[in-house]
Structure formats: C-alpha cells, structure tokens
Amino acid sequence: MKHILIPIDFSNNSWNALEYAVQLFKSEPCNFFILHIDELNKSDENGNSFLVIAKPSPTTIKDKMNRFVERIGNLPSNVAHQFIALKEYGDFIDLIKKTVQEKKIDLIVMGTKNIFHFKATVFGSNIGNVITKVPCNVLVIPEGTALKKPKKIAFPTDFNLFYSYPILHSLTEILEISNAYLEVVHVSQSQPIFTNSQVNNKEYLNDYLHELFSNSHSFQSILGANIRDSIINYISSNEIEMLTMVAKNLNLFQQLFINNSTDHLSYHTSVPLMVIHE
Structure with a gap:
C-alpha cells in the first residue's frame, strides 16, 4: 500500500495534481492524504486560547474542503484507492515533515503552473521548499499535464x-x-x-x-x-x-x-x- 501526500490550496493546479496521481497509480493500492495547511492565526483559537470572533466568510476553509472532497467522490470508482482529508494550521514545511513521518508517506505530489518560478507565489515557494527541505520523493505536476502515464x-x-x-x-x-x-x-x-x-x-x-x-x-x-x-x-x-x-x-x-x-x-x-x- 503506497501512502501519497497531496498538499492542496484548492486551486485547479491542486486538483490536476490529484487527478494525475490517481491516474498514474490507477492499478496500485494507495492511501491519498489530501492536506490543506493554513496560517496559525486563521485557526479557531489563537496562541493564548481566546476565541477569535471573526466576520463570517462567504466561503470557509471547511466549505472549500467539502467541495474538494465531493469532487473526489465523482472520480471513477477504484476500490484500491482511499482518500483521507486533513486540515492543519501552522508552518507549512514543519507540518509537511510531520505528516510525512506520521503517515509514512512514500511520495508527495504537488501541482503548479506550466512555466514558473517556485518563489512566484506562496504555494510555489512552498513547492521549492518541499523539494529542498523534505526528505521524501516529490512529484511536481505542471498545469495542463495530460492525465496519462508517461511513455x-x-x-x-x-x-x-x-x-x-x-x-x-x-x-x-x-x-x-x-x-x-x-x-x-x-x-x-x-x-x-x-x-x-x-x-x-x-x-x-x-x-x-x-x-x-x-x-x-x-x-x-x-x-x-x-x-x-x-x-x-x-x-x-x-x-x-x-x-x-x-x-x-x-x-x-x-x-x-x-x-x-x-x-x-x-x-x-x-x-x-x-x-x-x-
């Protein structure tokens, strides 16, 4: 059973990465861990444990995650694949390292633009840091990659x-x-x-x-x-x-x-x- 981690930011690039991984490992038993990491100050509680009363957001992280999971449910059925949704708050790289260790991750899959600088966006910067700082195999999927196994x-x-x-x-x-x-x-x-x-x-x-x-x-x-x-x-x-x-x-x-x-x-x-x- 392969354990595959897919960090997401709810973008089309994240979805493309997931679809590519599902197709690539179509015949392999896999656990896909779908992980969204947000800043610590966006969690329900701050560092001193006082409840943060924020203005309601029209689209919360929970809503986005639910919609993402619903899309996964519409993928072709594969009894060899299991999907586990995770949400964390804090430092991106620290939490990636923690998840890799705790979930015994074999591969990290991340999506990004076709031609890009890893530092161009927050998520792009995180991709560069994952490649250089996390001791785990990484597969980067550019936007527009055909959903098929490479020949x-x-x-x-x-x-x-x-x-x-x-x-x-x-x-x-x-x-x-x-x-x-x-x-x-x-x-x-x-x-x-x-x-x-x-x-x-x-x-x-x-x-x-x-x-x-x-x-x-x-x-x-x-x-x-x-x-x-x-x-x-x-x-x-x-x-x-x-x-x-x-x-x-x-x-x-x-x-x-x-x-x-x-x-x-x-x-x-x-x-x-x-x-x-x-």
Whole structure:
C-alpha cells in the first residue's frame, strides 16, 4: 500500500495534481492524504486560547474542503484507492515533515503552473521548499499535464553520484508503474572526460538497467553551451513526458533549477518533475 501526500490550496493546479496521481497509480493500492495547511492565526483559537470572533466568510476553509472532497467522490470508482482529508494550521514545511513521518508517506505530489518560478507565489515557494527541505520523493505536476502515464522518462545525470538502493528502487517503481521507456541523459558543455568514479557509476547503472529493463532504456549524450537549455530542448524534441532527478546530485540540480539572477529555484518545462530523495 503506497501512502501519497497531496498538499492542496484548492486551486485547479491542486486538483490536476490529484487527478494525475490517481491516474498514474490507477492499478496500485494507495492511501491519498489530501492536506490543506493554513496560517496559525486563521485557526479557531489563537496562541493564548481566546476565541477569535471573526466576520463570517462567504466561503470557509471547511466549505472549500467539502467541495474538494465531493469532487473526489465523482472520480471513477477504484476500490484500491482511499482518500483521507486533513486540515492543519501552522508552518507549512514543519507540518509537511510531520505528516510525512506520521503517515509514512512514500511520495508527495504537488501541482503548479506550466512555466514558473517556485518563489512566484506562496504555494510555489512552498513547492521549492518541499523539494529542498523534505526528505521524501516529490512529484511536481505542471498545469495542463495530460492525465496519462508517461511513455518516455528522461533521467539527467552527470554520473558523479553513486546510485544507491533507495535511488534505484524509486526509479524502478516509477518505470514499473508507468511501463515507460527510460532515457539516461548526460549533458556537458564539451566532450566529456569521465573520471574513474564516473565510469564506475555509469557501468553500475547500465548493468542494473540492463538486468531489469533491457529493452526499455538507453543512454544519451548531449553537448550544449547551456545545460538547462539543452535539457529543455531535449525534452521537447524527444517527446519526453516526465523528468526525474536525484536531489542529492547537487551540481546538476543547481545547473538545471537554480536561477542565477535571483537564486530562486525554478522549473521551465511543462512535463512532470520527479525528484528522488535517498
């Protein structure tokens, strides 16, 4: 049974993330934890336990949650899926970490805009913080993503990282669930000269994939002046439908997702991004 956490802000992006996750894990037994987190001062009681008498809101959080749950009830019936609605007040990241630990979460799924900066909105900022601060796999679903399992997944890597069991297990899971073709992509600005460590890591990854996915993977090399632009162009020209990265691969991760002009984490493609944590 997989435990999947979907933080929501009641936007269309949140709903798209939920629908994508339901479709992706259609054949898998799952508990979906639908979590809304609001500021502490919006709870019924403040820090000194005095009741806050507020002007009635035309649409309360409870109303929004009820409507969201009603929409879930209209999804195609799946006896393998259970949905649990949660509401919390306080610091977003602290409560995400708490929920991940208490509910034994395997994957966090969050929705956002097609082309965006993670810091552009409050929820967008939270996505960036979840990716970088919560030790749990994260799947980011851009707005407009087709509700279907990906047929081709790109895995950018510089082979500097040893592919540990948690990394390979997560990669294997997504490939088995989607039945997708994996393209391992190495991007460099000049003809690469691999260190012994990189050669060993590449051979280890190749042996693993050859054993489990012998006919459904390949290794690709790209030369480009800009690593980020090269990956984006590769995604669009090769019909890639999901990008997966290892968070621990800091050098490559920063080149792809750190906006040098603002130091903000950003993501510039319209395909889902899977970030794997060990």
